[in-house]
Amino acid sequence: MLKVIRDGWIVTQNEKREIVRGDLVIDGDNIVSVGGKYNGSADVEIDAKGDIVMPGMINTHTHVAMSVMKGVVDDLTFQGFLDKVFQIDSDRTDEDLTVGTKLGCMEMMRGGTTTFVDLYYSEDVIAKAVEEAGIRGVLCWCTLDEQFTTQNGNPVDNAKHFVSTHQNMRKVIPSIGLQGVYVCGEETCVCATEFAREKDIPLNVHI
Numbered sequence: 001m002l003k004v005i006r007d008g009w010i011v012t013q014n015e016k017r018e019i020v021r022g023d024l025v026i027d028g029d030n031i032v033s034v035g036g037k038y039n040g041s042a043d044v045e046i047d048a049k050g051d052i053v054m055p056g057m058i059n060t061h062t063h064v065a066m067s068v069m070k071g072v073v074d075d076l077t078f079q080g081f082l083d084k085v086f087q088i089d090s091d092r093t094d095e096d097l098t099v100g101t102k103l104g105c106m107e108m109m110r111g112g113t114t115t116f117v118d119l120y121y122s123e124d125v126i127a128k129a130v131e132e133a134g135i136r137g138v139l140c141w142c143t144l145d146e147q148f149t150t151q152n153g154n155p156v157d158n159a160k161h162f163v164s165t166h167q168n169m170r171k172v173i174p175s176i177g178l179q180g181v182y183v184c185g186e187e188t189c190v191c192a193t194e195f196a197r198e199k200d201i202p203l204n205v206h207i
Contacts, residue, residue, distance in 0.1 A: 001043045002027050008048030010034055013055060024053050056114025064118050064137075065097040065126055067104035082182075089121070090150035097125045105133035119177040119204050121151050123162050127172045139166075140177030140204035143192045148183040156191045163199060177204030 005024040012018050012034055025033035025042070069088065073081050108116055115136040120126060123139040130137040141159035142151075149155050159176040166174040176192050178184045184192075196203035 002041075003044040003046070004038050004040075004042040005046045005048045005053050006038075008051050008053035011052060011054035024048075054112070057112050059108060059113045059116040062104065062108075062116045062118045063120050064104035064108075064116065064130075065092075065100040065120055065122070067107065068096070068100040086148075086150055094122070094125045097122055098129045101126045101129035102133055105130060105135045109133070109135055117202075117204060119179070119206050121149075121155070121158070123174065124166065127166055127169065127174070131169060131171050134171065136171050136173075138173045138175055138202055138204075140175040140202065142177055142179050142206075143188055144179040144183040145185050145188050156188060156195070159192070160195060163195075163201065173202070175201045175204065177206060180206045 003026040007021065007023065010020050010022060010024055012020060020035040022035040023033070023038040024031065025038050072088070073084050076084065113135070115138070117138045117140065118126065119140045119142050121142050123141045127137070127139055130139065141162045143155040143159050146154055151158055163174045163176060166172060176196055178189060178192050193203060
């Protein structure tokens, strides 16, 4: 499918980082022309006059399924925040996670984000919603010491299972993450790091 975005201000990524006015031509998944006037026909044409055409932004710190929880944990101490969030997390269903994920994906795409890096549990549920939304996600299953988790089973084992069962997805890169030094002891950190190195996948460290 050939798509033309016409008459926009294009933020290029060439050596001079030029901003040019003109047409952007996309053939399938490839950008084939940047700037100038495209005189050919296209399957889809978008009028971008007065708009900016730019590469998609990358959000490197998300908990996308929590999009529906905004404002729920304001005005609390850090420990109070953790206590409340952990309780809410333990009660959430797969449907809750799906709704939150789709809402978060829509918000990001509307703002120009096309890729995000996520840290949460139940990334298998989130992965399905991300694929349906059409945004790219690096989904890092959250690991922490078992004594602190609301997950069923060992978080590191859960992350390993997620990565092994979600390869070759169109929009999702499955990975592993550490929730933070306040709930991750040395053994958890070492196990997650060694697994990331073994599988050559990103390791998300939540700060």
